[in-house]
Amino acid sequence: MGPRLNGDESSLWQAATRVLDANWTGIATTPSPGLYPHQWGWDSVFVSLGLARYRPERARQEIAGLLRAQWADGMVPHIVFNAGLVRQGYFPGPELWLSSRQPGAPRSVETSALTQPPLHAFAALRLHAAASSGGACSRDFLRWAYPKLAAQHEYLADVRDVGGEGLASICHPWESGMDNSPAWDRPLAAAQPPPTSYARLPVPRSIPAGVDHDRYVWLVTTFRDSGYDAGYLRDEHPFLVEDPLFNAVYLASTHALAEIAEVVGADPVPHREAAERLHDALVRRLWDDEQRCFHPLDLRTGKLIRVATAASFVPLLDPYLSAPMARRLADLMLSARFAGAAGYPMPTCDLQASAFDRAAYWRGPTWACTNWLLWAGALQQGFGSIADLLYDGTLRLVRQSGFREFFDPFDGSGRGSHDYSWTAALLLDLLA
Template sequence: MNRLNTLPTYPRHPGATDEELRRTAADILAANWANDHTVPSRTLYPHQWSWDAAFISIGLAHVAPDRAWHDLRSLFTAQWPDGRVPHIVFDPGVAECDYFPGPAYWGRPTTGIVQPPAHAIAAWEIYRRRPDEAALRELRWLYPRLVAQQDYLTDYRDVGGAGLSSIVHPWESGLDNSPSWDATLAAVPVPVDPLAGYRRRDNQVGAVDHRPTDLDYARYITIASAYRDGGYRDAELAARHPFLVECPAFNALRGAAELALAEIAAVVGADPAGHRDRAAAITRALTDRLYNPDTGMFHARDVRTGRSSPARCVNGLVPLILPDLPAAQVAGVVAAAESARFGLAEGLAVPSYDRTAADFDPLRYWRGPVWINVNWLLWRGLRTHGRVERAATLRTAMLDLIRSAGCYEYFDPGTGEGIGAAAFSWTAALALDLLAEG
């Protein structure tokens, strides 16, 4: 149901000063440091998450660059031999009962799925902040591993054969319960009781009406079990796997990562040309395959059926981060973001889903709330394409939310209330980056 019938009412310039927010954000990142990595949250997410680590390290670059590099090194130490970087690296000091599905479910010390490849972007951001010899050593260690990550997504995950990587689970997108996946998930056969013998931990520490539903979770476990029981093999995906989707945000980050790798390659003595060529090919494939000129947005595509999701979700705006996105697509995405569906023209942070949709939900995870990480990506995209005033407005909107409510996991797009986990690491980290760019 659409519970946002009027313009949002959250205050525009409230709360903490820049210095107070900077101290609070740095304190949160320090408190969430767990031996060799930063956890997203001490309550809900007690392990290391992949794309969280990328965003967190970008913020740490401003206050603790050694920890920024360590976060990436910790994550990539868990990289699989085939190049995949797991979406969770489990902390052996955390009890199995404190997070589901944990290592016993996956049968190994990491999950077998991935998340958006934002890590090369993070590595380049850390290095350019402080390009000293220590940072150069870290880049040299990371570069071949970042290349292997990209090779895995290129060589093993192009199930559709058009140059885009397919995700094999909604969790791989980072936008777990986005309406982008609804049509594909509806076709996933769910056993009578797929959660039998399991107990969701997220609903014990977070509000039930903020989290994915039990039916969502039943499908998540069905899909994850199919991939696990198939030995995490990608060669047989087209023949047997129930969820294969080309996500515009995932692939846009893959393209942006190639451009970051081109910058890194030039510094470490490798050839950047191949990375630039790959980025251009990804941008072309995204434009040809996922862009809808009628909506001015990119839409997720079900590889098995060939159908595009009709849902207008924030992942359809993220390709704006690509600098070689054609002018027509740039104009379309900016117009969509500025429309009443997303509210950028009103000086608002962008919600995760079309606020005019009948099933928009301002509280339930990726079905309406505002998330800082995707808004941060849009902010970068706007600046990349010369929309400087719009970028400045979006920066202000993000910081106003955080000043007023605190460093929450996500925010009610109507009231500005912080929801989800408090003291959330990537919100704190990206606040530091936004403050540094003032």
């Protein structure tokens, strides 16, 4: 099974399916062999988009694994631990989160207590669309998933709308998916942990270590010590940000939820109304007219964080984004600040920002997942040539350097881990 491809594309296709098959544990697909041995939220969602193209049943299993780990309040966790692999040494493991002591956590698996960009409903609808003639299995799956996805969205609307204006806030850089984005430097620096109180394990990877990692862990322990309490989050937690990527994905998934509701015979209207409110709040709160792009809003200072990153453009996914705003985003994407000297789209940080670093994880390198979101956003806005740039650039990166975790935006060399699941999966989605 698979689309009609030329010789080169067909070998890429085969190689990508080998990566995904090798990273399948029997329960879920790990982001990368060795490095991340468990199931991750938005990784699995992206993986499901690739699996949908050749193993639709497993694509559904991938999303089901996340939804089965949902907490009683509707939160879908960003890590679902594989009990058989906890000794592989990923830090922080279940011992940090202590989910098994939380009354609202699932009993069957241990999980983290944070979430990640909620692309789940968007992906579930895409799986359905990719299923041959909308198949019965796929409709059954949507029937099973719909109440869980709706509960996930209710959680975001209730517990995470701390600003009270309709957007969901993230309470940790890990929730953004772009851990060490320069956008988090200021709010993270303002969160002052006590001296290190846990034993650091060596971190054998390119992720931020040292003081930033200490702060990441401390933010979790302080949230955990409150019993992961919504009131604590609202009134005391030091890191609380409304992020354009997270909220644009939330909005795209809310539209998808309305369509899923129609497929399963539920009422789509509340989801349509929610999407309208989200669109209004996104534009009202995160659009920066002076800088002509979206920026995160730090709820603890009440100020926009004015560093343009790949996240600034993800609201292109919004079907009701006004044409002038979409045009401004496109102009910035094509300007010297994002296209400039970079040979490959799309650097994760403004090339002219002092924080830009071509090698440093989410501070400059290009990633298949952000490219894919922007490709989907460009298609949504009818920006065919930008979509082509992202499509061709992403294929070129993989041809040149393989299924790497991320890539140098100037010369396309591969960085981080090899055989990365979302790079393989999103390539399949692009080729299909």
